[in-house]
Amino acid sequence: MAGGTKRLPRAVREQQMLDAAVQMFSVNGYHETSMDAIAAQAEISKPMLYLYYGSKEELFGACLDRELSRFVESVRADIDFTQSPKDLLSTAVVAFLSYIDANRASWIVLYTQATSSQAFAHTVREGREKIIDLVGRLLTSGTRHPEPGTDFDMMAVALVGAGEAVANRVSTGDTDVHEAADLMINLFWRGLKGKPTDKDIKDTPPTPG
């Protein structure tokens, strides 16, 4: 009656459902979103959801997958892999935060909600590991003369953690994207110091004028 009784091609229906699901999951969380609510939001009947996605868990998984893909594609599209590693990271950070900024409702929140169900610890961890790997490789190739014993993987962990934290700020609208990006880039290439403390001076002599 209200526009939902049409026969639609599978692909369209799928997106319609995922849109609704992402929307609801994002706002209310995994457990606090009912299949009824999703069906209503999608303006279809509940059995359709089960026909297409089998279960609530699978539906949430599909949401995660789609949003993750979109995220990765968007960031990849913004990156020129022929740049220097430094520029690469820089561009990546901007691309990452810009995506978050432009898609506040979906990715970050959904991503956060994913930890709600034990069933997705797995998925989320895997996704994060992939990003960490990527960042780790970026760091490795971007650092000309690493200190011996530098654990780039752990650095990547920290960087990604910081990125998530900043991204969360961005997603709430509390922070300007480019300001945040600059800060992150600076922070990670140069640490906290503007002018280093005494001890720092010995370790890292200021760039000569």
Next chain:
Amino acid sequence: MAGGTKRLPRAVREQQMLDAAVQMFSVNGYHETSMDAIAAQAEISKPMLYLYYGSKEELFGACLDRELSRFVESVRADIDFTQSPKDLLSTAVVAFLSYIDANRASWIVLYTQATSSQAFAHTVREGREKIIDLVGRLLTSGTRHPEPGTDFDMMAVALVGAGEAVANRVSTGDTDVHEAADLMINLFWRGLKGKPTDKDIKDTPPTPG
């Protein structure tokens, strides 16, 4: 039956219940833990839980409160506030990660689960903000000659995010505490570089004296 049917003074029962609740919430998450399960774990009857804590939500809140307190107390106890800011941060990082390492089951996991229910987004955010504030002040006082316009608050956000990420690694047992602590400390005082790449130098000229 199993030796738990005795009369216990209020304070003891409270801890017994919180222990059970933290345990179950940590492992299974907020929504996937039933009050029945907690009662069984605590070897008491369900009405006791309600008598002492009023509702599942309040019980979870009490768990958060206790674990947060313990965490804060533990970290505070390890810190000598007469140290230089740099040493202070350093000690704090170690204390923080050591606590996580020694209490893997409780804090980090519970903290993570807290985001599951909309009702605790609030609490968790507030807690994190306090820590960010603290770190921000530490940074402010630890940096001798900051670049003009440095946003220490946002830096603190990033640092805390990185800390959480590293802590998560620690809590899964994948990482040695002291190694992780060194990395974080170095990272934040000195950035990623051993020596900066040539290009870095050109990109970010030092503030002119």
Next chain:
Amino acid sequence: MAGGTKRLPRAVREQQMLDAAVQMFSVNGYHETSMDAIAAQAEISKPMLYLYYGSKEELFGACLDRELSRFVESVRADIDFTQSPKDLLSTAVVAFLSYIDANRASWIVLYTQATSSQAFAHTVREGREKIIDLVGRLLTSGTRHPEPGTDFDMMAVALVGAGEAVANRVSTGDTDVHEAADLMINLFWRGLKGKPTDKDIKDTPPTPG
């Protein structure tokens, strides 16, 4: 199992449920009737009750509404509004008591139970007030030369109260409907007396012409 697992149109199920609910509420009262018991009586599952009526309270309200409607319709149908007021009242009393007699299980008992929950004191009071109003108007138009200052509303209160009391007797089967009706009619048009006692005469002199 017992022939009730069929798909039924909404309207049919609604009546089926209300029948069961009225039955159980009538026999056991509001608080002492569980939703489980009603579902069992209706040979459906509990969620259906909630799907159709939302809550126990609303279900009970729906019962009251339906029974009240039936009652009012039945009495109305028996009355010829072109009669003289006296005959009108007379017919109404008979109709009222006949309905009660023919529907012992439902209305009176349900009506009585309705006072059990604070939530329905309201509804019941309102219903009774409407009837009192009606009766009051009947009395007003049925009395040719009322004594000055006659409070027909309060009279209606008393009459309705008496009616309820007599109806209760009828509903237990202790009394014949027509006998009871005659008594009530006589009582209210003529008072208790056959012939007044001497003393009465002195106490209540007739309104002087």
Next chain:
Amino acid sequence: MAGGTKRLPRAVREQQMLDAAVQMFSVNGYHETSMDAIAAQAEISKPMLYLYYGSKEELFGACLDRELSRFVESVRADIDFTQSPKDLLSTAVVAFLSYIDANRASWIVLYTQATSSQAFAHTVREGREKIIDLVGRLLTSGTRHPEPGTDFDMMAVALVGAGEAVANRVSTGDTDVHEAADLMINLFWRGLKGKPTDKDIKDTPPTPG
């Protein structure tokens, strides 16, 4: 601590408890009043209630008994049994309604609530029957020349029902006691008519001047 740890003689404690119980039952009804609430109101511990009254049901029964006794005693005390039947009824009605008016919170409400639990249909019915009997005897002796076949018992039922209805009005404070009493008395001795309708005239010729 708050004045409830004293050792009190049994009789005092009993009243203290009944006072609290009547108060709570009256306001919230039988099922919607918890033993906890009563204990709190009485400023004693719950086991005391059970020690003295055995169960909630028995406690409510004790409330009913006490209030009924008080009511009967109060009405009896106001009546002079040497009066003429007419005056007797008249005085009784006034006494009855006055008691209700002076004890709004307790008797009527408690009496009404008594129907909430099937366990008290019995008690209440018995109490009402006694009153009906009494009234019936009053009527019998107060009517000099009854019409043949007059069913005084059923009349008493109606009169008591009317009395309850009017009493309810009184208990809500909507009606003045003496006005209500006059109405009831008139109503039952003389019926509704001021001047009778034609038909009435033949049956009950107006008192000659």
Next chain:
DNA sequence: TATGAATGAGTGTTCATTCAT
């Protein structure tokens, strides 16, 4: 005498999921 501590049993309610059409 008096009570803080404790619970068995049950209630209303919700939700993911499936069947019959």
Next chain:
DNA sequence: AATGAATGAACACTCATTCAT
């Protein structure tokens, strides 16, 4: 292809009642 109708299973929460002190 699509859905209205239906439910099994579980969950949060409450209460009358009793025990150990």
